[in-house]
Amino acid sequence: MFSSTLEARRSAGLGPNPSLGVVCFQGPDALSFLQNQLPADFDALSPGQGVRTARLERRGRLRFMLTVLPKSKDEVWVLVDTGEAQAFLDDLELFHIREDFEMKVLPELSVLEFHGPRVPVVLKGLGFERALDPFAFGALSSFPSALFVYDPWAGDVGGRFLVLSAELAPFTEKLRGLEPDLVELHDDALEVMRIEGGHPKLGVDTSEKTLLQELGPLGETMVSHTKGCYLGQETVARVHARGQVNRQLVGLLIEGEAVPELGTLIVHDESAVGEVKSAVHSPSLRKVVGLAFLRSAFSEPGRTVYLKMDGDLVAATVAELPLYRVPGPKEQSRKLYMDGLEAFKNDNFEGAIRLFEKSLLMDPNFGDAVEAMGVSQERLGRIDEAVETMQMLADVDPNNPMSWTNLSRYLAQQGKIEEAEEAKGKALYLSWKRDAGEAAAKKKQEEDNAQARAQMEERLELFQQVLEIDPDDTVANFGMGKLLSDLERYEDAVDPLRNAVRVQPDYSAAYNLLGTALMRADRTEEARAAFEKGVEVATKKGDLMPKRDMQQKLERLSS
Known part of the structure; x- marks a missing residue:
């Protein structure tokens, strides 16, 4: 158990997870139904993006922990504990009235856990072309019937394959061809990784009373x-x-x-x-x-x-959880990119290219690394490679004028004048479009801000009406103080926030907002006193997030 866990943390480990199953919601109302039943916002997701969420009961207590994968508006897959899959569907069926969709368990699918630092290398070999963002998912071009979901729940790079059970043997063989030293992960090793990764198990770490x-x-x-x-x-x-x-x-x-x-x-x-x-x-x-x-x-x-x-x-x-964590792919990508820039500054262009290639392995859509690699190739006189790299950058970030500007320069060095002029024209057009778009976006933002301010002014009146009836209403005092702060009326925000902490002396979020309003109003010593009191209150209550925020603001006041 211990050896396989350590080996997987150093390379890559694969193992079945029979405790997870897949259920499918299919039909024109599938996604909108789930949007109205679960606490995550599926409307905010981009295509190919999933999310971890939960099913709650009416008192806000945890019933099921889920990973939701909207494959389209008409089809959604959900990962749920195998033993709870039917109960999950039965629970939702109680709320399924006229919506047009069907839901069922997909017993033909198996879940394979795949974790370790070699994961990005293997995924590239399998043809997984998405950036490794949390819960990004997609098919594998070299094995189209399988799906990969990036979910670093174990604390390192990794996620889950969803594979037809009938194809497990050829799929595993395919993986071993790409990674001969693939470590086999059994249940006990996955359990160690789960606890190290700080991921609770439903019914073990949680109960029917867990919020x-x-x-x-x-x-x-x-x-x-x-x-x-x-x-x-x-x-x-x-x-x-x-x-x-x-x-x-x-x-x-x-x-x-x-x-x-x-x-x-x-x-x-x-x-x-x-x-x-x-x-x-x-x-x-x-x-x-x-x-x-x-x-x-x-x-x-x-x-x-x-x-x-x-x-x-x-x-x-x-x-803090997770207990074990390594930098995610994007963090690693940016670190490799910065190392590459350092090599570039030292005229070590070969070394820089190797580092940029590793950076792109971790984040294929990192345009800065693509551009820097092309420039490094140019410095070495490898113009054909630089052209290919800039064409790749145009695919990754087609609206970036610099990719076309550089491509134009490199094509000109190849003597392809007509193509170079075409790329230059594209760069000029995109620069103009960007400037025009920024102006339009600025105007739209100003309009949105005006509308938001009008709505906040209306809400202020409602809070004022409540406070006229009960001046000590904590929610109204806090709400008014927050709205006034959002409107940048920091001096006006101070009194209602002072009232909020007077009425509820352990209200750490109110101390945080009060200190911030005082800080923005240039009342530095009063702000410091509010933050210090807030940290004391948050420490006693265990409110870690507002405590950290106030501590950081205190540090800024002292610097």
Whole structure:
């Protein structure tokens, strides 16, 4: 188990995941139905982009964890726990009235997990042409019946193949042809990677009482706070407005070699403040690690807590999730690109090209790396290659004038004057179009801003009416302060925000907004005092996000 996990983290690992199944929604109303039932905003997704989300019950509690893949407006695939697939469909059927679509489990599909640093190399060989953005998905040109979904849930580069079960053998053979040292991942290795990656398992790390936002940042990725109605929205919106939950999912770095059992109590002064969920010995981190739910006041990373194990107290350190994480493909791509620029500055053009090629392996649509590689090829006198590279840049970013400008120069060096003039004309046209588009966009933005300001002024009147009835209404005071801040009326925002924290002294989000309004109003010392008090409140409550934001603003005030 440990060796296969480490080997996969160094190269690439493949293994079946029978705990995940695929269900299909097909028909003209498929996507719009799911848009009205689930908390994610599918209308905001670009083609070939999926999203992690959940199905909630009416009180906002977690029922199913999902990955939704809109293949088209008429067909949507959803990954869900195999044992819960039919229950998920039965639940949605209760809300399926007149919408025109059908839904069914697809038992003919198998899910293969694929993780490790060699993943981008293999995907390129398979003909996966999409950038490795979270939940990007698409077919493989060399194996069209299979689908890949990029989902780095294990903490490193990776995702899932959806393959017809009848084609598993030839597909695996194809992979091994591209990566002979492919590591076989069994259930126990995948379980280690799941916990290291900070990914909760439904029914093990969660219960029927778990709220979506108790999952912390993971839960926030599953919901849109700006879309329309869905089941459970009222609770989600109320928790979001309040800015806190009573407990949070966290990671634990546990002292010693003993692995705590599911449900092991976490105590403070002999009182239970949480419990351990999944735990395992991590070969990557060389420690016992676990997932746990902790009261928010004790969930600050770096804090020492104690586990009650066999009558003894075992120390553990609270840690952010994921516990194991390597830079994602885009981060790696930009690092390689910057290294390439450094090589370029030192006239090491061959080395620069190699680094730009590696950068593009991680992010094929990174236009800056394509352009820099073409310039490096020109410096070496490899004009034919530079032309091919600039043509590739025109495919990646067809509206970029620089790609056509450079292509024109390189074609001229080849003596292809007519083609060079054509490329130059394209560059001039795109430059003009860009300038005109920017002017039109600026005008449209000004119109949108005016409309938004008018709407905010109307909402201000509503809050004012509430405050005339009850001057201590916390929601109205906070709402008015936020609207005034959005309107850049920072001095006016201060009083309602002071009222909000006076009435609710533990309202960390209000302290954050108050300090920001004071800072923008150039009342620096008052802003510092508000942020310091807000950090103190957020620390006690375990409100990590507003705490970090206020700490960063305090640092800026001190610099």
